[in-house]
Amino acid sequence: MVRTRVIPLAEQLLDTLGEQGYRSTSPRKAVTQAIAAKQGHFTAEQLRQQLPGVGRATIYRSLKLLVDSGALCRVLLEDGNLHYQLSHQGHHHHLLCVECGSSQDLLGCDIEDLLRQVSAAHRFQLSGHWLEVYGRCYDCLPKAATG
Ligand SMILES: [Zn+2]
Ligand SMILES: [Zn+2]
Ligand SMILES: [Zn+2]
Known part of the structure; x- marks a missing residue:
């Protein structure tokens, strides 16, 4: 008999x-379990403090492999700090709020054509891009200005 079940996220990451x-x-199990329980973005340092028994190399190597495989994405905050976040889709960008630090996924990518043109003009071979968008989310807008 085939039983279907939802595979917990920590197990998926471990796979x-x-x-x-x-x-x-x-x-590694401890790392994937900690990551699966995260809400929003986090730093490698936060993960290290949360898991004092896990070596630095294991944490960084796991993060890198999960980014490379698309399970995690990198989020560069405006202050220069690199965070990580669970990723549920392919290529995308983030709208990052400079007030509350929230991150929203920006689906679809409309800048590929532009980058192809710019690269061609510079005889530059395009291999990828990374774009973060900074600003204020709707909740952080001064309400007087919106109404
Ligand atoms: Zn993302
Ligand atoms: Zn905000
Ligand atoms: Zn893009």
């Missing part, structure tokens, strides 16, 4: 590491 040849061990 992703396994697919990249990174065998499952208890520190």
Whole structure:
């Protein structure tokens, strides 16, 4: 009998590491469980403080592999701090609020054509791009200005 079940996120992340040849061990399980429980974005340093028993190399290697496989995306805050966040889709950008730090995914990418033109004009071979959009989210707008 085939039983379908929802695979918990931590297990999916662990599978992703396994697919990249990174065998499952208890520190890696701790890392994927901590990441799966995150709401919003977090830093590698926060993860390290949360998991004092896990080595720095394991945390950074896991983060890198999960970014490379598309399970996590990197978020560069306006202050220069690099954060990570669970990613549920392919190529996308973020709308980052400079007041509350919230991040919204910006689906679709309308700048590919522009970048192709610009690259061609510079005889530059385009291999990818990374764009973050900074501003204030609707909740952080001064209400007087909107009404
Ligand atoms: Zn993202
Ligand atoms: Zn905000
Ligand atoms: Zn894009």
